[in-house]
Amino acid sequence: MPTAEEIERQVLELVRAGDVATLRLVRDRFASRRSSASAQRAVKYMDDPVGWVWDVIDWQPGEGLAAYQEDVLDLLARERRVAARGPHGLGKTGMAALGVLWFATTRDAAGIDWKVLTTASAWRHLSVYLFPEIHKWARRIKWEMLGRPPFRENAELLVHNIKLRYGAASAVASTKPELIEGAHADSLLYLIDEAKIVPDGTWDAIEGAFSGGKTSGLPEAFVFAISTPGPPSGRFYDIHSRKPGFEDWFVRHVTLAEAVAAGRISPDWAEQRARQWGRDSAIYANRVLGEFHASDEDSVIPLSWVEAAVERWHLWDQAGRPALEGRQFLGVDVARAGGDSTVLAYRTGLAYTELETHDREDTMETTARVQAAVGRRLGTVPVVDSMGVGGGVVDRLRELDEPVLAYTGAAKSRMPSRDGEWGFNNTRSAAYWRTRELLDPAFDPTLMLPPDDLLLADLTAPTWAVKTWRPPTIQIEPKDDLIKRLGRSPDRGDAVVMGLYAELLASTTVQNPAKAGTGSQAAASRYGRTIGGTHSARGR
Numbered sequence: 276m277p278t279a280e281e282i283e284r285q286v287l288e289l290v291r292a293g294d295v296a297t298l299r300l301v302r303d304r305f306a307s308r309r310s311s312a313s314a315q316r317a318v319k320y321m322d323d324p325v326g327w328v329w330d331v332i333d334w335q336p337g338e339g340l341a342a343y344q345e346d347v348l349d350l351l352a353r354e355r356r357v358a359a360r361g362p363h364g365l366g367k368t369g370m371a372a373l374g375v376l377w378f379a380t381t382r383d384a385a386g387i388d389w390k391v392l393t394t395a396s397a398w399r400h401l402s403v404y405l406f407p408e409i410h411k412w413a414r415r416i417k418w419e420m421l422g423r424p425p426f427r428e429n430a431e432l433l434v435h436n437i438k439l440r441y442g443a444a445s446a447v448a449s450t451k452p453e454l455i456e457g458a459h460a461d462s463l464l465y466l467i468d469e470a471k472i473v474p475d476g477t478w479d480a481i482e483g484a485f486s487g488g489k490t491s492g493l494p495e496a497f498v499f500a501i502s503t504p505g506p507p508s509g510r511f512y513d514i515h516s517r518k519p520g521f522e523d524w525f526v527r528h529v530t531l532a533e534a535v536a537a538g539r540i541s542p543d544w545a546e547q548r549a550r551q552w553g554r555d556s557a558i559y560a561n562r563v564l565g566e567f568h569a570s571d572e573d574s575v576i577p578l579s580w581v582e583a584a585v586e587r588w589h590l591w592d593q594a595g596r597p598a599l600e601g602r603q604f605l606g607v608d609v610a611r612a613g614g615d616s617t618v619l620a621y622r623t624g625l626a627y628t629e630l631e632t633h634d635r636e637d638t639m640e641t642t643a644r645v646q647a648a649v650g651r652r653l654g655t656v657p658v659v660d661s662m663g664v665g666g667g668v669v670d671r672l673r674e675l676d677e678p679v680l681a682y683t684g685a686a687k688s689r690m691p692s693r694d695g696e697w698g699f700n701n702t703r704s705a706a707y708w709r710t711r712e713l714l715d716p717a718f719d720p721t722l723m724l725p726p727d728d729l730l731l732a733d734l735t736a737p738t739w740a741v742k743t744w745r746p747p748t749i750q751i752e753p754k755d756d757l758i759k760r761l762g763r764s765p766d767r768g769d770a771v772v773m774g775l776y777a778e779l780l781a782s783t784t785v786q787n788p789a790k791a792g793t794g795s796q797a798a799a800s801r802y803g804r805t806i807g808g809t810h811s812a813r814g815r
Contacts, residue, residue: 316422317384324348324377331380332373333415341537343529344370348377351499354525356485358470358500358514361529361565364540367501371466372408374499378464379437379444380421387493389442390460394449394477395468399589401446405468406435409444449473452480465498471505471512472579478510504561506569506579515567531564550762552732573738575707575751580714581734584724591626591723599623603655605648606774608766609641609665610634615763617641619648620770621655625713626723627774630730630767638667646677658682658773658780680780682706682773684754690779697749700742704751706776707737713775724771733768736761 320327325345340348344366351357351374361367375391382389395401413432418425426432437444442462447454455465455477465481467473484496502511514524534540545563552559557578560568569577591597601624610617610633619631633644645668649655661669661681672679684703691698693712699705713722724730737757742748758764 316420317381321381321385322352324352324374327377328373331417331420332412333417341539343533343537347527348374350525350527351497355497356524357527358511358524359527359529360502360504360515362531362534362540363503363562365529365534366539368404368408371405371468371501372412375409375444375466376412379439382462383439383441386441387462388460389462390458391444391464392447392455392458393466394447394455396449396472397586398448399593400469402435406446449477452476456480456483458484461493463496467500470500470502471509475510504565504567507567512567528565553736553761556732556736558732558735574735575737575739576711576714576734578735580716581724581731584714584722585726588723588725599626601625603652604774604777605655605657606770607645607657607659608770609660609668616766618766618770620774622774625721627725627771629725630727638664642668642671645672646675649677656680656777658777660773680777682780698746700748700750704749706772707751708749710772710775727767730767730771733765736765
């Protein structure tokens with residue numbers, strides 16, 4: 276190998292001779308050697324994501340990976356097919372983002388043709404959570420450890436992509452498995468975020484990449500599926516339950532105890548959620564215990580149906596909240612005791628845009644609030660629980676000539692179920708069952724619900740039973756029994772359910788007959804029709 280002095284003399288001779296082409300060749304060779312030497316710093320972490328994270332990320336005092344995060348990342352490098360589940364608050368998205376950055380930087384440094392495809396049950400999980408998390412951790416990389424300069428914004432690190440010299444990481448909607456199936460590279464990593472409801476077609480498209488993969492060497496393929504669990508169904512559940520054909524997957528259940536021991540979840544938070552949702556509820560099992568559980572068998576409304584309605588709300592919100600069509604109603608559940616909340620649920624068509632809660636208000640304050648809400652949203656009809664203190668709100672609104680529907684949960688109901696096979700023991704049972712029917716995925720539901728954990732708990736908590744009368748009658752768990760079981764009143768759920776029952780309530784309820792022929796008639800005519808001098812509000 277020539278000495279530095281000899282190289283310097285050769286370069287000077289080339290300069291004197293004006294040999295520009297050879298000078299460029301020498302320059303490129305030196306740059307390549309320097310780049311190769313620097314790249315070795317990153318290449319050594321190709322099979323060591325845990326070492327990469329600890330050495331390359333600029334951790335602040337007291338920060339770092341939890342033991343279970345080390346375990347999951349190490350499992351990914353060794354076993355290549357990993358499905359991890361656990362409670363909320365584990366740092367799942369952070370772990371996924373670090374995994375993507377580890378894979379991208381090490382494969383690119385090695386000069387390997389690589390790709391990372393990230394997908395999720397909804398595009399929002401990629402655009403709002405995963406890629407912002409990737410950007411956050413990229414800003415904390417100690418680039419000297421990788422022997423390269425920081426990612427160039429808008430050139431290498433984009434909003435939903437990383438584009439480097441030898442490969443790219445991209446976001447792909449789980450509804451487009453053909454884009455996933457078409458991926459080809461010597462080194463592939465698939466990341467499936469919120470994997471519990473990713474469709475089977477996406478899983479099958481990913482499986483095709485493993486047909487040419489090896490257990491060592493190139494080509495190589497990795498898949499990392501991560502999620503809080505849901506009901507015991509779907510591909511993510513099949514993998515975790517070790518069903519035949521999925522033995523080559525390695526599963527990891529991060530327990531609540533592990534998360535508490537790592538300081539990622541507070542035991543007080545877990546205990547409060549038990550009180551809020553109930554220890555036997557699906558939402559507690561899924562989000563706190565990290566267990567698969569469904570409420571389908573005994574609950575009126577399955578949790579997964581409500582979560583799908585919340586996802587529709589998120590899509591509407593992300594689209595800039597486009598104008599909604601349909602009649603406007605306001606479900607009003609009036610607080611019955613000091614610890615309860617008065618809830619106003621705003622509905623347009625089959626979309627609840629927001630919930631508004633107020634504590635420790637008397638009936639006159641609630642009346643004024645409802646009247647103001649109706650004034651802001653012309654044409655809105657309030658549906659008010661007339662039982663107990665709510666009756667005072669109904670009476671005062673009628674005195675003010677406001678059109679109001681009085682909801683009496685204990686009243687008899689003649690409404691049949693959608694298929695005509697069932698009756699209901701009272702209005703409350705009919706209203707909850709109607710909400711169930713509007714959320715049933717078998718009928719392409721469009722109902723949207725705002726993201727609110729208490730609302731999810733309220734709607735999924737009530738149980739139901741069948742009474743062998745003629746016709747067979749559905750009975751929803753009485754509200755007083757539910758309050759005893761939950762330790763609180765399901766105010767949010769009741770407000771939403773009442774609002775969804777508005778059209779059916781209007782078709783069978785005589786509104787304010789004492790004031791027939793007065794200003795009340797004009798108010799009622801805004802949403803009903805006059806029959807024989809009384810006012811029967813019918814849904815249009």
